[in-house]
Structure formats: C-alpha cells, structure tokens
Amino acid sequence: xxxxxxxxxxxxxxxxxxxxxxxxxxxxxxxxxTPAVVPLAELEQEPTAREIEVLQLxxxxxxxxxxxxxxxxxxxxxxxxxxxxxxxxxARSRAHAVAVGFRRGLID
Numbered sequence: 001x002x003x004x005x006x007x008x009x010x011x012x013x014x015x016x017x018x019x020x021x022x023x024x025x026x027x028x029x030x031x032x033x034t035p036a037v038v039p040l041a042e043l044e045q046e047p048t049a050r051e052i053e054v055l056q057l058x059x060x061x062x063x064x065x066x067x068x069x070x071x072x073x074x075x076x077x078x079x080x081x082x083x084x085x086x087x088x089x090x091a092r093s094r095a096h097a098v099a100v101g102f103r104r105g106l107i108d
C-alpha cells in the first residue's frame with residue numbers, strides 16, 4: 001500500500017472518529033441521568049420455573065456448561081437465565097442468588 005492510500009484511509013478514519021465523538025457527546029447531553037442497569041419491571045417479577053431449575057443447579061455447584069447439558073440448553077441461554085436471576089433476586093453473585101433463593105423458599 002502506498003503512502004497516498006494510507007493517508008486517505010487515515011483521513012477517513014479521523015473523520016469517522018470525529019463524527020462518532022460528536023454524536024456520542026450530543027447523545028450524552030440529551031440522555032439525562034444514566035438509567036439503572038436493571039429495569040424496575042424485572043425487579044418486580046418472580047423467577048420463572050426454568051430460572052428456578054437453573055438456580056437449583058447453581059446451588060448444586062454446577063457450572064454453566066454443566067447446567068446447559070443437564071437441561072438441554074446452550075451455555076449462553078444458561079448465562080441469560082443467571083443474569084435474569086441476579087436481577088430478579090437483587091443478588092450480587094451466584095452464591096448470593098442461591099442464598100436468597102433458599103431464604104425465599106424457591107429452592108431446597
């Protein structure tokens with residue numbers, strides 16, 4: 001690649017970067033306060049039956065892949081269930097989710 005082509009690519013990159021930064025700055029100013037990470041509606045929901053199954057297996061010490069194998073789910077789906085559980089139970093970690101689930105009588 002010759003110097004002229006490199007210069008052209010670099011120029012386009014800089015222009016794109018400036019446009020991106022400009023739009024990001026405008027959106028940041030228009031957005032107001034940063035919304036909470038977890039929507040309030042999700043905090044008000046109870047875990048689904050499938051999420052409770054996942055929580056029970058988390059409590060049994062299984063990893064996401066092992067849970068997926070047991071329940072015939074992909075590892076990504078298990079991760080999604082765990083994320084939803086953490087939000088719905090207002091838990092900070094998998095262990096905390098298990099403790100909350102146990103206290104609420106969701107799991108044995």
